[in-house]
Amino acid sequence: MSSPVWHPFTQHGLGEPIPLVSHAEGAALYTGDGRRFIDAISSWWxxxxxxxxxxxxxxxAxxxxxxxxxxxxxxxxxxAEALARALVEMLPAPLAHVFFSDSGSTSVEVALKMALGFWAHRGEGRHRILVMEHSYHGDTIGAMSVGARGVFNRPYxxxxxxVGTIPYPAAGREQATLDALEAACAASPAPAAFIVEPLILGAGGMLVYPPRILAEMRAVCARHGVLFIAxxxxxxxxxxxxxxACEQAGVVPDIMCLSKGLTGGVIPLAVTLATPAIFDAHFSEDRGRMFxxxxxYTANPIACAAANANIAIWHDEPVLxxxxxxxARQQARLERIxxxxxxxxxxxxxxxxAFDIADGEGSYLSAIAPRLMAFCRDRSILLRPLGNTVYVMPPYCIDDADLDAVYAALTAFVEDGAA
Structure with missing residues (x-):
């Protein structure tokens, strides 16, 4: 009997195997048939x-x-109270208000609504959102709207x-990005906000740009009074x-979205942090101005308890x-491959x-991705390429033996499988 489960980002018509995971420990997943899989992508980051x-x-418990x-x-x-206090202490001022939600996509939805509410309650007609080329912010309607248009969202x-799209600051073209952002922020009517993935665009292909550019983009937005969402x-x-990531650029956004690792990746939870100016725009005796x-399940106590335990680990253990x-271990292996x-x-x-495999198609639907996933699955490794972009993002506890196994599989594929 086939499973009634409809899996995300899965084309069931291809009939690809879907392993049944029974338990997990450290950097490994274990399936019902007794196999051990290395989790090379931290179970989706x-x-x-x-x-x-x-x-x-x-x-x-x-x-x-x-x-x-x-x-x-x-x-x-x-x-929830303890978690909010801890987050405010860990993050720079003036990020002083914490709004809870349950996933990365919804934390972005919250951020967009906060930004639009801010301008609406100030009586200013700012509605336009600026985004970065190749960005991805989730799969709900607002989050899709501020992400790159393409195969992910074409049917919708x-x-x-x-939205207004700012070019990705590729090496040698950073000034064009800053000039485009300056022009977009100076336009009339002025935009409401600019949302970015700081330093690295994830689903868009693990595209990296330098902290200096993040800092300069923040400065452009500040000059024009455009809210900056990280x-x-x-x-x-x-x-x-x-x-x-903002820490590396010395940037404090007006609004910040956090999820994924908030609970150590154990249970769904997200937060959107905002400055007092954002909060105060909604603060009123008028009930119609509430957020x-x-x-x-906003601020579910069990999820908040998990997040508090995660923060305790950050305080008590040498996580950094x-x-x-x-x-450093990733760098050494990356240099070899x-x-x-x-x-x-x-x-x-x-x-x-991350790296790219030479491929004429070079898109999310590149044939390399399913071939590499199957190649690694046969070698007991969970890997999920972004088209012809390969990335390794394991849990922090992964040991050298497992990391070597991952890169050995990638090396074998690039030398033999890709050809």
Whole structure:
């Protein structure tokens, strides 16, 4: 009997195998037939400290026995209060207000609504959102609207709102990006906000740009009073080598989105942080000016408890040292595979290593991706290329033996499989 499950980003018509995972530990997944798979992509960029972290698991069990769920509209609970306080302490001022949601996409939706609400309540007709070329911010309608238009969202184009697109700051063309942003911010009517993935564009192909450009883009927006939204859903929690990517550029956005690693990648939770100016624009005795957004599971106590345990790990354990060590180990292996003739544009940012495989198609639907996924699956490795872009983004706890196995498989594929 076939499964009734409809999987995300999966073309069921191809009949590709879908392994049944029974349990996980550290950097490994285990399937029902007894195989051990190396999780080379942190289970879609979420798992930071490793699967089955005992501190996070214990916090979840303890909280589930005490308070599992409560409406968050007009009510509160200590796990959420503690988490909000901790986040405000960890992040730079003036990011002082924390709004909870349940995924990266919804944290972006919240950010966009905050930005539009800010201008509406100030009586200014700013509605246009600026975005970066090749960006990706999620799969809900607003998040798709501020992402690159293409195969991800083509069937839903009638639902998407219009945006202004700023070119990606490719090497040698950074000034063109800054000039385009300057012109767009100076246009009339002025735009409401500019949303970016700081330092690296994830689903757009792991495209990296320097901190200097991030800082200059922030400065352009500040000069023109355009709100700056940093989507740190993927880049936060150490992926780029620092707690947030904005930290490397000395940038403080008006609004920041965090998810994925917020709970160590264990359970869904997201936050959107905002400055007092954003909060104050909604603060009133007029109930019609409240921020109209929620979900049934906003600030779920169990998820908040997991996030608090994750933050305790950051405070108590040498997480940044582990991140630096993994980055160095990734770099050494990336340099070796970069010598292969079919490898293009090797790049690394923090714990993320990526390269492109020479391919005439070079798109998300490149035939290389399914071939490489199958090749790695046969070798007990979970890898999920972005078209002809290959990336390795493992949990911080991965050991040398597993990392060697991943790069051995990639080397074999590039030398034999790609040909």
């Amino acid at each position: 979420v798992t930071t400290h490793g699967h089955g972290n005992p501190r996070i698991a214990a916090a979840i 303890d909280q589930a026995a005490r308070l599992d769920q409560i409406v968050f509209a007009g009510w509160t609970h200590e796990p 184009a009638p639902l998407l709102f219009d 989507d740190e859903v993927m880049t936060g929690w150490g992926r780029t080598g620092t707690f947030t 109209f957004h929620s979900s049934s 040292e582990r991140i630096a060590d993994l980055g 970069a010598a292969l003739p079919a490898v293009r544009s090797p790049r690394r940012l923090g714990t993320i290593a």
